[in-house]
Amino acid sequence: MLRLTDDLKRGYQLRDRVYKLNLAYDNVLRFYELLDDDHFSAIEKAQTAFEMFFGFAPGPDDEYVAGAFEAIAKYLSEDPYEDTSAGATDLAGNDFTPTKYYSFSQDAGAIYASFREQYGINLIEEQGKLQWDEFKALFAGLGPKTYFQRIVAIRQADPNDYEGKEQVELLEAQNRYALADNHSEEAVQAQLAGFADALKGWALS
Incomplete structure (x- = not known):
């Protein structure tokens, strides 16, 4: 890159x-x-x-x-x-496309809040200055406790791993944070x- x-x-x-x-x-x-x-x-x-x-x-x-x-x-x-030289493979050696559980447009608010939280960066003030490769590097480094990564974790979670009230709460959260079909990366x-x-x-x- x-x-x-x-x-x-x-x-x-x-x-x-x-x-x-x-x-x-x-x-x-x-x-x-x-x-x-x-x-x-x-x-x-x-x-x-x-x-x-x-x-x-x-x-x-x-x-x-x-x-x-x-x-x-x-x-x-x-x-x-x-690795852009070949398709990604799973543990069984089968080709697959890794799923990206985020959208730069739909998650804009969470990304803004997470940059402020982790880096102290106000993305509004960085408009016209912060370059795309720099933005992507910082974006990739957002920690698991940031607002954005907590949303991603909710989307990635398997409801079958939960029971009772926790499962209901997870399903409600997944519905709340669900990506629009045309918004995924x-x-x-x-x-x-x-x-x-x-x-x-x-x-x-």
Whole structure:
């Protein structure tokens, strides 16, 4: 992740110029919100998002947009603790996709509170300053006692491991903190991959 991050922090080369990208965490989160907006086509999203990251709008026929977003999508999807060379396997050797029990959008309040609690960081004050890779590193380091991680633990818990009142309370909590179908990080990453594929098709058409 560090190599790719450092490359993008230096800038992204378009033709004969190197452009600085806006990779602040809040800008990335706004990009994810844009992906989820059904009022825009994939091409309209690409043009809007390009301006969000680069600071200017591309021309309607600029083929480099697809290449730029391929690099950005790869950067946003990078996980330093995940082996991207092959699919993850369980103890029996079977391939599987690890479930992510959180959503940056739906859990925004809990994440904000947890950053204040553990790091003393006010994410509102860090808008435009805290970079995405830094945000993700801090996010990954949130401890089990933080508000956010307690919510994740509730989602991960198996009700069959509990009985009576404790089971009822867990089920109520799981219902309260349940993720919307399109808010899980698996859904977001699938959406990002679909967006990148749509841009590739557009560039080749």
